[in-house]
Amino acid sequence: MTMVHRRLLSGVVGAGILALALAGCSGGDAAPTADDGTATPETTAEAEPAEPVTLTMWTRSVTAAQSEALVAAFNDEHDGEITVELTVVPFQEYLQKVSAAASGDNLPDLLAANVIDGPNYAELGLWTDLTDRIAGLDYADALAPAHIAAATTDGVTYAVPHVLDASALYYNKVLFEQAGLDPESPPTTLAEVAEDAAAIAALGNGIGGLYLPGDCGGCLAFTVFPSIWAAGGTVMNEDGTEATLDSPEAAEVLGIYNQMWNDGSMIPESRNENGATQNAAFEAGTAGFALLGSKALGTIAENDKLEIGVAPIPGLDGGSSTFVGGDVIGISSSSEYADAAWTFLEWTLDEQVQLDIYASAGFMPVRTDLAENEFAAQDPRVMLFNTLVEDGQTPYSARFFQTFNDPQGPFLALVREAVFGSGPDSLPASNTLVTESLQDS
Amino acid sequence: MTTAVATPRATIGSSDASRKRRRRTSLRAWLYAAPATAVLILLFVIPLGLAVWMSLHDWPLLGDAPTLNFPANYAEIPDERLFTAAVGFTVKYTAIIAVVLLTLSLGLALLIQESKRRGTGVLRTVFFLPVVTGLTTAALLFLGLLSPSAGPVDDILAWFGISVDFLGDPTWALISTVVMMTWRFAGFYMIILLAGLQAIPTELYEAAAIDGANKWRALRSVTIPLLRSTLALCTVLIVTGGLVAFEQFYVLTRGGPDNSTVTMVMTIFRQAFSQFNLGMAAAMSVVVLLGLVLLNMLQLRLMRDKDEVA
Numbered sequence: 001m002t003m004v005h006r007r008l009l010s011g012v013v014g015a016g017i018l019a020l021a022l023a024g025c026s027g028g029d030a031a032p033t034a035d036d037g038t039a040t041p042e043t044t045a046e047a048e049p050a051e052p053v054t055l056t057m058w059t060r061s062v063t064a065a066q067s068e069a070l071v072a073a074f075n076d077e078h079d080g081e082i083t084v085e086l087t088v089v090p091f092q093e094y095l096q097k098v099s100a101a102a103s104g105d106n107l108p109d110l111l112a113a114n115v116i117d118g119p120n121y122a123e124l125g126l127w128t129d130l131t132d133r134i135a136g137l138d139y140a141d142a143l144a145p146a147h148i149a150a151a152t153t154d155g156v157t158y159a160v161p162h163v164l165d166a167s168a169l170y171y172n173k174v175l176f177e178q179a180g181l182d183p184e185s186p187p188t189t190l191a192e193v194a195e196d197a198a199a200i201a202a203l204g205n206g207i208g209g210l211y212l213p214g215d216c217g218g219c220l221a222f223t224v225f226p227s228i229w230a231a232g233g234t235v236m237n238e239d240g241t242e243a244t245l246d247s248p249e250a251a252e253v254l255g256i257y258n259q260m261w262n263d264g265s266m267i268p269e270s271r272n273e274n275g276a277t278q279n280a281a282f283e284a285g286t287a288g289f290a291l292l293g294s295k296a297l298g299t300i301a302e303n304d305k306l307e308i309g310v311a312p313i314p315g316l317d318g319g320s321s322t323f324v325g326g327d328v329i330g331i332s333s334s335s336e337y338a339d340a341a342w343t344f345l346e347w348t349l350d351e352q353v354q355l356d357i358y359a360s361a362g363f364m365p366v367r368t369d370l371a372e373n374e375f376a377a378q379d380p381r382v383m384l385f386n387t388l389v390e391d392g393q394t395p396y397s398a399r400f401f402q403t404f405n406d407p408q409g410p411f412l413a414l415v416r417e418a419v420f421g422s423g424p425d426s427l428p429a430s431n432t433l434v435t436e437s438l439q440d441s
Numbered sequence: 442m443t444t445a446v447a448t449p450r451a452t453i454g455s456s457d458a459s460r461k462r463r464r465r466t467s468l469r470a471w472l473y474a475a476p477a478t479a480v481l482i483l484l485f486v487i488p489l490g491l492a493v494w495m496s497l498h499d500w501p502l503l504g505d506a507p508t509l510n511f512p513a514n515y516a517e518i519p520d521e522r523l524f525t526a527a528v529g530f531t532v533k534y535t536a537i538i539a540v541v542l543l544t545l546s547l548g549l550a551l552l553i554q555e556s557k558r559r560g561t562g563v564l565r566t567v568f569f570l571p572v573v574t575g576l577t578t579a580a581l582l583f584l585g586l587l588s589p590s591a592g593p594v595d596d597i598l599a600w601f602g603i604s605v606d607f608l609g610d611p612t613w614a615l616i617s618t619v620v621m622m623t624w625r626f627a628g629f630y631m632i633i634l635l636a637g638l639q640a641i642p643t644e645l646y647e648a649a650a651i652d653g654a655n656k657w658r659a660l661r662s663v664t665i666p667l668l669r670s671t672l673a674l675c676t677v678l679i680v681t682g683g684l685v686a687f688e689q690f691y692v693l694t695r696g697g698p699d700n701s702t703v704t705m706v707m708t709i710f711r712q713a714f715s716q717f718n719l720g721m722a723a724a725m726s727v728v729v730l731l732g733l734v735l736l737n738m739l740q741l742r743l744m745r746d747k748d749e750v751a
Binding site: 095096099215269271272273274276277280281284401402406407408409413416440 | 523584588589590591606608609695696697698699700703707708711714715716717
C-alpha cells in the first residue's frame, strides 16, 4: 500500500504539498518593490570597508562552467569583503525552483535566467531596476544588445548578459570534399543548404545531409528562427503576444526543410531528436550539416571523418542571422545587498575578466566591443560566433517557454506538421494555436 | 483508518466500572493511533484539503495573489484537449500494463514455486533485481539503450536487417514503455504472488490430485481461487500505479512522438510547472483523485472474497 500512497502523494497531491509551502507566505506582495534600486552608482561600496558580505547566486546547470569560473576568480580577488556563494541548479528544475523561492521571498541576491525567460522575470518583478547602473558603464552600448532587449520591459532594464550563446550552421568539410563541394565556400542561402545536403546524402553509406533536432521546440526555435529573420520576416509581433509564423517568409523557410525531409536529405532520426543527442550524428561524421550552438565547437572533437566548418545560418536570398541565447543575470528585488551584488556584476563585465576568464577559455565574451580579441583571432570560427551577436536576435515574449520550449507546446507541433507532416500549408492553422498560447494568461 | 476500530461494542452490563474501563481502553486506542493519524493528517489530509482549496482559485505560481474563480478551473477541464486525450491514453496504457504484468508475474511465480532445481533462488533474485532500480533510473537506462543515435539496440537489430523506431513511432513508444515497466516491476509482483502461493496448503493439491485433477485444473480450481485476495492486491496496485503514471513517460518518451504518450499526471505537471497555472492543475488532480477513489472502490468490491463479505 505504501507504494500507492507514495505515488498518489507525488502524482496527485503533489500540488497540494506545494500549496503548503506557498500558503505560509502568499499573503503579501510576491514581488516586493525595489527600494535599494534607487542607490546611485557613486554611493557603492567604496566609502568604508564595510562588514563582509556574502551574496547568494543561482545559475542554470548549462552555464556551470562560466559561472563557476567567474565566482572562483571573484572570491579570490575580493578575499573576505564580498563572497559569492554559487548554487548551480539543474536547468530543467530552474523555473520551478525560482517560482517557489519567489513566492516564499527566498530568492538569492544574484539571480540568473535563461535569456528567453528574461521578459517573464522582468514583468513579474523578480529583479531590481538596473537601468541607471548600466547607463553608468562606459561600455553600456556594447553589452550584447539582444540580451539587454530581452531584459528590458517598459524602458526599464533588469539584467545584464551573463553567458552568451549563438546558433550557427555547422558543416563537415570532409563530407563536403567527398561530395565534390568546396569546403571553403559554405552555402549562403537556405536553398543552397538543401542542395548541398542532397549532394552529401547522395554519398550513401549511412551518410546523411542534415541532422535537425526535430523533436525539441527550444532547439528548433534556436536554429530555424534565424533563417526567418535573415529573410526579413518575424516570428512574433513586437510585444510577443501574436505569432507571425504564417508569414510568407516562415512558409518558405519551413517549406525548404519540408523538402529536405521529403527528398531524404535530412537524416531520418532527426524527426525524433529531442535535443539530448543532437551532436551525435555530426560528431560521428555521418551528417553533412547540423544546426548547433557555440558550445558545440568546444565539445565536438574533430577526427578523420570530421573537420568542422562553421557558417552563419543563411536566409532565403543571402543574409544571415542568429538566435542569441544564453543567460542574463540580475539582482533579485528582495536582495538586501544590491550594491555588493552590483559590484560583482560590474566586475564580471570588466574587459580583463571577459578576456581572461571567458575568451581565453573559448567562451563568447558578452560585450560586442570585445568580439575581436586575441583569443578569437586564433580561430575564425570563434570569431564568427563573436561577431554574429551584434546582429542576432532574441525573441521577446513573457510566455516564451510555455509556447516554444514545452514538448507539449504548440510551436513544436507547428514545426513537426510543417516539416515532417503535411507541409507549410498547415502553418495558418498552427499559427493560431501558437498565438493562443502566447496570449493565455 | 485504524481509529474506527477503537470503540468496542457495548454488550456487557452498563455498570459504572465497565463504562470507565471502556473509556480508558478507548483513550488508549486513540493514543496508539495518534502518531499514525498525525502523519496522515499532516502529509495527506492537509495537502489534499489545500489542493481542493487551490482548485477553487486562479492560483498563478508567480506574481499576483490567488483569486477565487470557482468553478472556472473545473469548467475548463473538458476544453483541455491534451488532458481529455491523456485520459484515453492513460486508461489504455493501464489496461495493457495490468494484463501484461499480472500474467507475467503470475507465470514467473508459478515457475519458481514449481521448480525443485538448484539455482531457483538465484533466478528469484535475478527477477527481483530490477525492482531495486529507481523508476527514473530504469527509464533513463532504456532511453539510452533504445536511442537510435546513441544506444546499442538499434545497431544490434541492424545486423539482422531489422529496423524499429522504438521511441519515434506512437505504437512502439507505448510498447517500449510497457516492456520497461514490465522489466522493472514483474519481479516485485512475482514476490507478492509467490508469498500468496506459498500460503496455499499442499494438502489441497494432494486432494485435487487424488480426485484426478491435472495441473491445469489444479491451477484453475485451487491456485487461482485461493490466490484471489493476493491477485486483487496486485491488480489494485498496478491499476492505481498505471493511472498515475508519470516518470516512465516523462523520461522515456516525453509525451511524444506528437503527444501520443501523454498521461494524465503529465498534463497536470505541465499545467502546474510549465503553464504556472496551479489552480487548474489542482482541479485536474482532484478530478483524477476522485476517479481513482471510485475505481478502487469498484475494484475492491468486485474482487472481495465471498467469505469476507460480512
